[in-house]
Amino acid sequence: MDLKKAWKNLEKEKLSLPVTGTIAIPKQSKHPVAGIINTFALSLVFCTLFGGIFMALIFVMDQLIVQIGLAVITFFYGVLFTINWRVLHKVKALHKSDEKVLNVLHGVHAIVSHTIKFQQRLSWIFFPICVAGGFVLGVSMKKDAAAMMVQPKFYLSLIVTMAVITPAAYLLSKWMTNLSHGKYLKQIDELIRQAKED
């Protein structure tokens, strides 16, 4: 069989058949990396929102220890905003569709695996702080938090809460990340392997 001749016929009979759609330039991308970029952009919004709420609570709450706790959480949201901002820009810079195919595959792989590692590392800091903050805030709603904090029972309850919620939240977030990105990472891994094999 003459491959080139068969290819020409194939182009004419099948490959050149139009796909439904117009040449209007779409406003939004459905690419997974666009999804990752949107997630980071959304996390910036949440950081700003929650940071603002916790900052406002500092002025509302009257117990000093609670105010200190809220200030720590607000500071943490500021750090989180900065980190997310930097990662967002890194991801945007890495995602270029007009590069060489293998470069693009490596770029997308780097974005996805970096995002997964970043979220997992961050959750070990993020979850305990959130649990502790939530716990102190919860206690302060009904009792004097400073008075409660001198009792060993307070710390025991806090440690137990953190010991239960932190790993559970970590495992849940890991499972959700694998669900959203795990299969996709395997798809890119497989393509890189295919490109490298002889």
Added chain:
Amino acid sequence: MSSPDKEFTRLVEENRGIIFKVIRLYVNHEEDQKDLYQEIIFQAWRSYPRFERRSKFSTWLYRIGLNTVLTFKRRPNVIEHHDDMSAFTIADKTTSSDSESLYLAIRQLNEIDRMIISLHLDGYENEEIADIAGLTKNHVAVKLHRIKDVLVKTLKPV
């Protein structure tokens, strides 16, 4: 519509066959095809300011099309398995046309090999394929040799 928009739309209009070809080589599902068509145009538009006219627009669009198809997240129910083509039997080989047989044989190749052979059959030189794929010229030559062997074996009439 501004002038760059018009120019871009005209160039895509003239080369839209490349987009159809890339999509039809990789995707069967109609919804995926529609999504990919829009996505390739989106990615091309996003990258257009970086287009330096060192290569032809068609080659540049081909590269964007391939990159988008390969890195797009597949629908779980339409992940392509090479076994899907197992229905392609010897009997089919004798009854289907050469082009249909070639299509089925190409669809049996892995996705990177499919890209390399389609570029080769489209008349791209090994150096150009290497530049699009990000491989060395020698690696492309080795791969092409193996892919052609596979195709010849698959298409050999019994």
